[in-house]
Amino acid sequence: MRIVFALVVLLVMASLPFWVSAYILAVLTVAYYFGVFAMAWDLLFGFAGEVNFGPTFLIGLGAYTAGLLDNHGVPVWLDVIAGALAAVIGGLVLALPALRLRGPYFGLITLVAVLVLQQVIVIFAGVTGGEIGLTINDVLSVDPGHNYWLALVFLMVSGVILYSLSRSAAGLILQACGQDAIEAQALGFNVAKHKLAAFAVSALFSGLAGAMLVFYLGTASVDTVVDISVGVQIIIAAVLGGRRTIVGAAIGAVFLIVAGEILRPLGQLNTFVVSAIALAVILFFPDGLVGYLLRRGERA
Amino acid sequence: MTTPLLEVAGLTKRFGGLVAVKNLGFAIAAGEILGLIGPNGSGKSTAMKLIMGIERANAGSVRLAGREIVSWPTHRIARAGIGLVFQHSRPLHRQTVLENIKLALLPDSLFHLAAETSVDARARAIGERVGLGAVLDRHPTTLPFADLRRMELAKAIARDPEVVLVDEPFAGLTMAEVESFSALIRSFREEGKAVLLVDHNVKGVAALVDRVLVLYLGERIAEGKAEAVMRDETVRRVYLGGAIETHARAIAPEKSGVALLKVEDLTVFYGKAQALARVALEVHEREFVSVVGLNGAGKSTLFNAISGLVPYSGGINWQGTALAGKTPAAIARGGIAQCPETRELFGDMSVQENLDLGGQRQPPAERADRLAWLYDLFPILKSRSKQLARTLSGGEQQMLAIARALMMNPRLLILDEPTLGLAPVILEQLSKALERLRETTPITVLLGEQNVTFALPHADRVYVLEHARIIWQGPPDRFAAEAGAGYL
């Protein structure tokens, strides 16, 4: 039943370019990249038990690395790979010392990392474009349909990989490390190693998605890929969709972006309404939308 | 004797000014069980954590089959062949029992994506072996206490270490359960493992071990065959204490017209499972009432219903007025204090702060008196007054939970399994304290226990709770003859 339903949804999603406007495709394309951001975040929080308040540090590293290299004439595919690698390296450099800290300190460090990255971008405005942003000349494709499909395939592939990972034996070990590090160690698991690996995987997908997103948008700017508020949105999306479900994070992200777009005519009120909806869902369904459905499914 | 598998020498651990383990040394051969006993806070769990690398030793050496491992990280020590069954169960709550056991079978690899089907089969087999066959697909939170302990043993079996450290496996278990756990631990010996066993169930330990080592204030004070050690004068004084005496009252408390607490027709469901079925019970002013029942019989559910922590149908009346619909806080203010089995201490607050919170509503002078009295009753709490509750030993935490409930100066004190994890000598002290309370204050006590040697001596009346129902009630002297099977 579930498989059939998923296949139908997938078919509908894949067929959208044939019957919806370029505008809708554009919104969904961005939403899909956000879906990957949120899933990558959920791997860290939901499974490794680490709250990363700075997903945009990883995303920003990927985005700006790719953008800057492109401005220096490096081919697009290499930029994207380099962006992903930069995110992984930057993520590891950050996580290596931060994971040693207990409690909320890891989260604080990730938060500070975002602020530092933001400052660096502003200070080196000559290279990075500063507040205005970095204009990127190359594109993944000029066709909105192709761009949409690319984002969709990327979302699906990332989703399958991250989901399988979370359900795998390594995923079980990761959950143990997240829930009770001492117990996990006493069972013979190198907790630091597993958490670092999770961080690297999360960084890889965040960086990859960040790099691809800037080529789609044609610009890399602090407001779109680095600002704290972007990170907050990703976190809300993951929690809204359902922690520890991976799939839920993607659904939450698409929901949030699409809702923001539909309510855009409200102007300033838009953010308020979307936040209120998110808050209500979190209050009444603390397990998120997907978590709630799963639980009801179990009971039935 | 063969060369020892585990050799500990000069092991020392300081926490600030406190020396928790002092120059400890012993050796365990393959196929040998060494018992480690001692009062609460004597350093038994700390010694185990030092061997496991969870706490870092200030000095000393730990050798596994001749190899020095004292500075290794925990996971490496675990892989080298040492397993620890923690004093407090540490299940992964979001995973099923089967997944919890499976986890212990996995290698420490990042790239181990698909567990072989053999892992599943082995996890099931181990689950069956420890008696968890029927609950493999449940989540740990829904398991009764003994099953949680079984799951911890299952994990140790799954890890298949050469050296097994078992911390208080018998605490909170019934006699039948102690028997089946002993059989499992005995099988470790037959498999040629070296076992270090800590427990306050002296009979259970003596029946199982080849040798006993006694710790007191972090130091060894005796070692040898169980019978000889148990006869040792110092060991008797600091650890075993005397037998718990029956404190039958000369005059039974007068039963006034209205019961202080009256429970009628109390029924509680957890989902589909019935935890209490039409339970009726009465407690009169100044009475001591014991509710005796095996694990999972429903004692904690009964107490939690009285404290307003679980929804129920039926009536609970306090001095004639219904408690239904009142918040737990209001019920507590009304004079009912519960010392829950789960302790519910504020882990990041000090001992003193926990006690002060308990005495918050008392007038300052009375509060100071009570505090002095409680510190007199549990001297070790006084010496730990600045320490965070989280870092107390298991027994010290239990003492703190009891002391905090007493600080509230309740009219009705509910004690849920107060003996859990307490050394015999402390049980004796607690028993005397309860007697003194009874003689000198108007307190009323409702005591839940499966340890009848503790529950009976203090009781004016006894209820037996079995499978969610009250099946017997009467005076303690008739208990042995009429309801004692399975408890005595």
Ligand SMILES: Nc1ncnc2c1ncn2[C@@H]1O[C@H](COP(=O)(O)OP(=O)(O)OP(=O)(O)O)[C@@H](O)[C@H]1O
């Ligand atoms: N992290 C810590 N900081 C300060 N003191 C500690 C810490 N951990 C343990 N202690 C103290 O060290 C002493 C030994 O504790 P340990 O847990 O080893 O006792 P135990 O012999 O296992 O007692 P029990 O029988 O009650 O379980 C206790 O008095 C405890 O309060």
Ligand SMILES: [Mg+2]
């Ligand atoms: Mg202990």
